[in-house]
Amino acid sequence: MATQLKNLSDFSHTTVPNAAPYRYGIVVAEWNAKITGALYEGAYQSLIKHGAQESQIYTYSVPGSFELISGADILLKSNNIDTVICLGCVIQGETRHFDFICQAVATGLSNVALKHEKPVIFGVLTTDNEQQAFDRAGGKHGNKGDEAAITAIKMVDLANQLKPII
Template structure:
């Protein structure tokens, strides 16, 4: 597999705009907390490292990945002038089809929330076969999907803002 030796969160060849002018929401699932806390730390630190003001980062926890949908909706409905919402979760394959239903529902639901508010809603949900794959993508050898979510949020906020300039 091509990603086996690659840090997927490598942005050295990418221009990342300043996050300073923007306001971000981060919604993090509590289920699989060891993983989702690492994703959150990666996202938060990336926003700070790219100039976001701590007072412009609104963080909330929801019980699980399925609840990320309503969590993002609640943030966009109640926090004025958010520029993007980063949704972080982790669903690990089990023995039943529950995994498939949850992953599909979360992906579609977050897409719909973004369209409803015309705001970037970033899918930072790990959908892995096992715990080790999740660890590898939450600060392990494949980087941190939280970092990637933050960079995506910054870039999408900047893209939307570019049409106002």
């Protein structure tokens, strides 16, 4: 496995733009709260580290990962938000529910991004077990919340750079 020995939250090889000019929405699933809380902390701290102010970050909770779709849509409709970071965790169980939820969330968030023409970031862990989730929420593989925040900063900056030519 490619991630077995790698910290996925190492950004030393890339330049991260200044986060200060933009407003960020973070939508966090309450299901698997210990994990999503760690993802949130990683995302929030990364935004602050790269120049965002607390007043530029709007955080809302939704019941589960499926609700991230409507949470992101509502947030983009109701506020002057430049990008939304969606954080959740779906852990494989005994039924196919995992497959349906993961596919629906990925498709739904893509559709929200296209509808609003703004970056909607998929920070949803889709793991086989709880340990894999903890490993990716501040454990040995870094924090997917950090990655989601960096992705949001880069994508909103790209959108801003391209505005004059679109």
